Amino acid sequence: MDILQTHRLTKRFNGLVAVDSVDIAIQANRLTSIIGPNGAGKTTFFNLLTGLLKPDNGTIVFEGNDITHLPPHRIVKQGIARSFQILNIFGDLSLFENIRIAAQSERGHGLEMLSSIHGLQEVTQATFSIIDAIGLRGKEQALAKNLSYGDRRVLEIGIALASHPKLLLLDEPTSGLASRDTGRMAEFIGLLSKTTTVVLIEHDMNIVLSISDHVIVLHQGRVIAQGTPDEVRRNDEVQDAYLGGL
């Protein structure tokens, strides 16, 4: 069952085609990886899916609904959440607040002006369970910007998790991580994919090959191959494009 489909999705910047008539189907409850050289259009693709960019052409269908022109906050409500390649956390807020504010949105309490946040038991509980899930218990009081890089990368995903998504988009979550942390991140993502549909943009081939159910290869904005990790690995075009040395 496809949870997400794009039809001829296109985005141009000043004459340069970043995403070129892309047709993709994401199956539910699988981990799909999107790979491709730098500039292949992967992050742009995510930006289109999450409403941060408007497509020039094409449609995006999520769970049967056309979400092509929805603004970001409505897309989150539909059930898609996303983490960013370049850390996009609330650095000046505490770790706890980073997650809590996302959980608060998910529960729909944002517009309450005359009550206290301490009355939102559900939100607080949800926050603690996410903090446990990402393994950062004990660090709630720290300001996010003072956490270690590895912890911040995990927080980056935690914020997205707090939106209780049906589809989780992770943009290079291991970016800049030391190899020891990379392994743990991969494990974590693997665990996540058991309960949520995950789409992963990744450069680390080991991770891609070990945890993905399905791999899509983008190059210069177009899909040049897709299939199981093995199929993709053996594909000539892909090897030409950038893999090399697998």
Place this chain on the structure above:
Amino acid sequence: MNTAARRLVRHPMPWVFLLFAVLPYLLPFIGGYTYLGTEVLIWSIFVLGFNILLGYTGLPSFGHGAFFGVGAFVMAILQLRIMQGMWLPMAISALAGALFGALVGLFVAKKRGIYFALLTIAFSQMFWFITWQWDTVTGGEDGLAGVNRTAIQLPGLPSIDLNDVTSFYYFVLVIFIICTLLIWTIVHSPFGRTLQAIRFNETRAKCIGYNTPLYKWLAFTVSCAFAGLAGALYTLLRNAAFADVMHWTQSGNAVMMVLLGGGMSNFFGPILGAAVFIVLRDLFSAFTEHWMLIYGLLFMFVIVFVPEGILGLFRGEEEQMDAPVSGK
């Protein structure tokens, strides 16, 4: 002492209220006078409300004086032309502030940063010119004089004449206390927390499901309601509404008060800023007719050397408003 009492004692708010309660008796010792204290209270209401927008949401409105002015003039116009009394015009002034804020907010809610500032300046200028030109309504250059304060009639007690400077001070103090508690509640509510998130990372706030322009618009409108109320009180203070309340320097003064006091990182900053500002202005203008020069240099000094404001000096590196939330 049990924990509730202990918490109360450690919280700044009761102390602030206490200080203001005894202020009229302290002021003469520092060369001040009660009228000055009332001004500080009125401006505190204005900038506390303004800080919802500036400090908590991070939106630099440089034209907020216009909404203060709206409140000031609506109060005068209502009382002089349409109705008797004080309470209803005051309430309507606050609503008028909110209404105009809502209108201007529609134009600026999707913007931020310098663009936001430029727009608010332009709109406030529009208000200024309308005030000047539409003199049949606003009195133009002359303003509207003759506003009075109605006596307060509490059941069973003799009526309180608000024309007495001290009585009026305590009247304003009560309103100040109510407003401060209200604003405290708002900024510590789920809504208030969302505003902070928007301040620190609007894009991510969107991506976790917040319709950020709506929140910005609401913050704008709410802050304008307090501005309107403060303006009405100011008219009652001066028994008149003059066009100077709409001048662009008022808006700049409001921003300065917030910054000077450390309002970007502390709830009480605006109050301190308003107090220091008004006292200094009084001092300087007593010294020289060219006090604007000293004022302008003071602005520059603060920005260059003390940009975090007075209370910000005690803060350290954290920028988050008040203490981090920890779920306890």
Place this chain on the structure above:
Amino acid sequence: MPGLSELVAQIMNGLVLGLLYALIALGFMLIVGVMQVVNFSHGVLFAWGAYFALTLRPITGFWLALLISPLLVGIIGLLLEFPVRRTYGKDPLFGLLLTFGAAMALEEIIRIIWGSIGYTIPAPAFATGPINLLGLIPYSKYRLFLAGLGVVLIFLTWLFLEKTPYGAIIRAGAFDSEMIMTLGIDLRKMRTFVFGIGAALAGIAGVIAAPLWSVKPTIGAEAIMPAFVVVVIGGVGSFWGTVVGGILVGFVTGVSVMFMPRASQIVMYVLMALVLLIRPRGIMGERSILEQ
């Protein structure tokens, strides 16, 4: 109903005003674009230009005053850039407040030196009196001169920005300071220079506007507000947006003086509100740094 010659004269007035607004706004925009600083004191610098001209004219005559006055204002700008430096990269609020304080101080210094009453300054001898447009319509010679000078100055600014290497650096610096630094160009010197140029443009606008607007301390405020509106209408970061915006604002203001004089000062704000509804980024605005 105004007669034809009145109508034409008023339209001309509007265009002349527009060119002046465009000139003022350009200097303002340069600083906004390159340093993301909203220079509140831009208007007062305009006033300083007028006041310098007032003092210099009797001594040096019109043309030298036209040359020296902006240089002096440019120096004030260079000096002002020092404290402004502290605000780069910070919340735009700080730059705004700093220049706001500077504007207050600078205006008060004018009052201390020259007093608060206004002066009138006559048009230079060669440009006094009326001239006949198309042989039919009498029009102020000085306004025509001002228009011509305005066009020349705008053109020179454009030339500088588009055709000189230094101008290219300034334009690039508006968007990519890292690149500038890797090219080995001293970013700090460039910023100081740009501030000086922006101030000088304000100053020269003040000189040429003086015979029209008279010389009083409040002309600073009268100059800066249209600059804000022009930048919003024209779109931030766009040279032609600023020019077109300036002319448009001046034109609309000038024409409305004829039909609804009391509302003429507000018309530009109404225009701004309208433009924002239809094109939120301004007429020629690009996705701007100012929205960050």
